[in-house]
Amino acid sequence: MKKTAVHLQNLTKKFNEVTALDNITLEIFNRDFFFLLGPSGCGKTTLLKIIGGLEFPSEGSISILDKDVTRLRANKRNTSMVFQEWALFPHMSVYDNIAFGLKKRKFDKKTITRKVDELLELLHMAGYQNRMPFELSGGQQQRVAIARSLAIEPEVLLLDEPLSNLDLALRQQMRVELVRLHKEINKTFVYVTHDQTEALSMANRIAVMNMGVVVQLDSPETIYKKPKNEYVAKFIGEANEIKGTIVKPNLFVADSGLQIKVPEQDIPTDSRVLFVVRPEEVHLLNQEEELPENHFRARVDTVSYFGRQLRFYVQLVDTGNIFFIDIFSTQLKADIHPNQEVLIGWKPSQTFCFQG
Amino acid sequence: MTARTRKKSSLKYLLPAIPLCVFTLCFFLFPILLMVKYSLHHSLPYGEIERIFTLENYINFFTDIYYIKVLIKSFLLGLAVSVVTIPLGYIVAYALWQSRGLKRKILYICILFPLFTNLVVRLYGWRIILSPAGPISNFLQKTGLAEESVNMLFTWPTIVLGLFSECAPYYILILFSVLTLINPRYIDAAFDLGATRLEAFFKVIWPLSLSGVISGGLIVYIWAFGAFATPTILGNAKHWTLAVHAERQILSLRDWPYGSAFGIIILLFTLLIVFLQTKLLKRKQIYREI
Missing domain, CATH: 3.40.50.300 (P-loop containing nucleotide triphosphate hydrolases)
Structure with missing residues (x-):
């Protein structure tokens, strides 16, 4: 004690x-x-x-x-x-x-x-x-x-x-x-x-x-x-935020129509929530790898260089949602340019939904 | 930059100061030199001046026990007014520093307002308040504290009071401007380290404000030392300062050389005080650099 x-x-x-x-x-x-x-x-x-x-x-x-x-x-x-x-x-x-x-x-x-x-x-x-x-x-x-x-x-x-x-x-x-x-x-x-x-x-x-x-x-x-x-x-760290609704205990649908798998939480279905995912939890995916449950096609909008890390702003091809992604420059295998199409994704366990 | 161009450019910056220098030269330095000259001449009956070089005016002054006493009394008056004004004015300046918003504005106005009124008018105001028929005397009689009417005029404490009311605003404003340079956090820090309120004040705030106390106190001292209107209006002949005597010598007795010597003596003693003050302040000033 x-x-x-x-x-x-x-x-x-x-x-x-x-x-x-x-x-x-x-x-x-x-x-x-x-x-x-x-x-x-x-x-x-x-x-x-x-x-x-x-x-x-x-x-x-x-x-x-x-x-x-x-x-x-x-x-x-x-x-x-x-x-x-x-x-x-x-x-x-x-x-x-x-x-x-x-x-x-x-x-x-x-x-x-x-x-x-x-x-x-x-x-x-x-x-x-x-x-x-x-x-x-x-x-x-x-x-x-x-x-x-x-x-x-x-x-x-x-x-x-x-x-x-x-x-x-x-x-x-x-x-x-x-x-x-x-x-x-x-x-x-x-x-x-x-x-x-x-x-x-x-x-x-x-x-x-x-x-x-x-x-x-x-x-x-x-x-x-x-x-x-x-x-x-x-307030702590940075986050991608999307407004939407919980339609099933483990499914979030954004106002833009984007469907995202989320961990099950004590939120009643049909309630309005804010979906949050941290920029470093969103990954650029490789077609050959095993894809996580949430993956989307996106187009690179801008790339900002911060030395040890890069920040990409990407727009989803299907729904138009904008995400920002942080990646260590050492982990980047090939150059990525604006307008290039990429695959992004994340594990549901690394995301949150907040009612409010 | 070479030495020559630097010298040139520094001269350029002195140009705007020329009118002021000329003005000071013509209307301040020149009259003083004229007075020095007069004070070294011999005076004849009926106000004429014999233009010979003599030190008799100064010798007469310093060998005349009457005027030595006047000089000492002027010093004592300056001392008394300073002793009263420094602590009392400090309390007001401190309150002004600690107050905020409306309270500070009201306090400010109370301090500044007397300065908007003519000095002679203010002094006659004191004469009404302190006279035997005045409100204080009436109050004392009504409450039975005094049997008959009380006359507080033409006494030494009244002159000190009058000079205090004149000098305090200047002293308070000078001290306040120094206090505002002090980070109020120092009080919190002293508290936090275990000091009491009084210790926090005397160990931290007082030493940091000392330069303001000294400069403000000096103004008060010089003012009271050379006071003219107050001893004339609130006092009688035995309270007169050297300044009043200088005026009497020149305007009533028409002895210009002797009166000029009085003036020069006042000036020399004032300069001596200022000199001592700068010596005193130099040692204390070092931490103000922050």
């Missing part, structure tokens, strides 16, 4: 008449690398601030390690936040920034110096004690901000889009480092982002949020492979 680090119960937050968070109940386990993922304005940052004690919920309660902290301010909670723009104190050196929380906790000077040195070591910033924040690059400021938060040894480290101000290469490097850091210090991380790649590659659990509610809470793989609803399927 996993220990609960953060427990939110029926949490609601209203700003005047606007509901930012609507009755959220959520459990974050100890040592989770937990992600709150959603578009801007979905309430994820508000939720993070409530966990950190920088905002208070209008209703509901929050406990951290079985202790009710609903009414405790940020300075009385054992959480610490890494802010989006890092918010390093500009008039203090790296040392003073990191020591800020330690001085509050009445450590003697020797202990503080040792702890600051250790943290800088951990974040590959040894020797930077006397630098001022403006003398550091973005990535270095980021590391100092993390060190400053870790200095107070929080039970839960809160990260509010910490990588969004870094360039792509640095961001990718910091992702790997944050995962390593999480393993090394063995604490609970709660990470807010709108970047699905970040969430999918770093999290062990993700809460996908929209309009102040948690839409799905699962592992990254489940969220990608088995999205609970249309919103998650569209």
Whole structure:
């Protein structure tokens, strides 16, 4: 049985008449690398601030390690936040920034110096004690901000889009480092982002949020492979979408007349659904191979080259539906040109239908 | 680019500044130099000026215990007004910084509105409010806090109050513009690391706003040090600052050289204060580069 680090119960937050968070109940386990993922304005940052004690919920309660902290301010909670723009104190050196929380906790000077040195070591910033924040690059400021938060040894480290101000290469490097850091210090991380790649590659659990509610809470793989609803399927990854009707438990008929075999689901027949298939699940087929249940003739419309992968836009010959297909360039046996006729197909098990 | 063309182009950018330079030269620097010249002449009875070189005006000033006292009193007045304005104005500037929407607009108008009114009119307003027949005196009598009418005019605290009301808007606006440069997240960050509200303020916001406090405070100090209208209207002869005495020397006693020397002395002390302030600020400014 996993220990609960953060427990939110029926949490609601209203700003005047606007509901930012609507009755959220959520459990974050100890040592989770937990992600709150959603578009801007979905309430994820508000939720993070409530966990950190920088905002208070209008209703509901929050406990951290079985202790009710609903009414405790940020300075009385054992959480610490890494802010989006890092918010390093500009008039203090790296040392003073990191020591800020330690001085509050009445450590003697020797202990503080040792702890600051250790943290800088951990974040590959040894020797930077006397630098001022403006003398550091973005990535270095980021590391100092993390060190400053870790200095107070929080039970839960809160990260509010910490990588969004870094360039792509640095961001990718910091992702790997944050995962390593999480393993090394063995604490609970709660990470807010709108970047699905970040969430999918770093999290062990993700809460996908929209309009102040948690839409799905699962592992990254489940969220990608088995999205609970249309919103998650569209928000995470890309998808071909077709509107139509379920006529038999395992048969979908698009408005264009296209018939597609689908896995059996608990959807009553004759209901309107959205059919979804991911671009990498659609394959270019070879006549000699064994064909999957769903296969269609299509004409290539455009080809976009992305280096390691190619994206084809194709139009079905019979019904005119447009699909986009992603294929690794290494898997492509022959060149394919616009206007060429191809055979495309996919396995029914890799597709979803959502009622709505 | 060669050194020569660079020099040429930088000269080109100075061209638009010429009218202002000429104006400053004619109407600011030249009159001051004229005053310096007057202050080094000897004055005769009936306001005539003997055009000889002498340092007697300055020697007379610094050996006259009466004027030394006036100088010290002017310094003290500047100090008192600064001590009152800096913390009180800070509270208003901070409130302005933290407020949003309608609240901020109302606060803004309250700060700016006094500046739309003529200073002398405002000072006579204070005279009505603080006079023995004024509303405050009436209120104190009615509530029984005072037995007879109270006269608050022509006292030193009243002059400080008057100068405070004059300087505060400038101080608040200067400080506010510095506060807006501070990321409000710093307060959250300090909280988050365990600081109390007061600690967050004194360890983070106060040091970051110090440059505004110093520049704003300097304006207040210089204003009060060289105050003229307020001590004349709200005070009596014993409250007069050096500026009032300079005017008396020139216009009433018709001693232009001595009055000019007063003016130059005020100017020199003001420049000294500004010089000290830039020294003070240079050390604090480094983190503003962000």
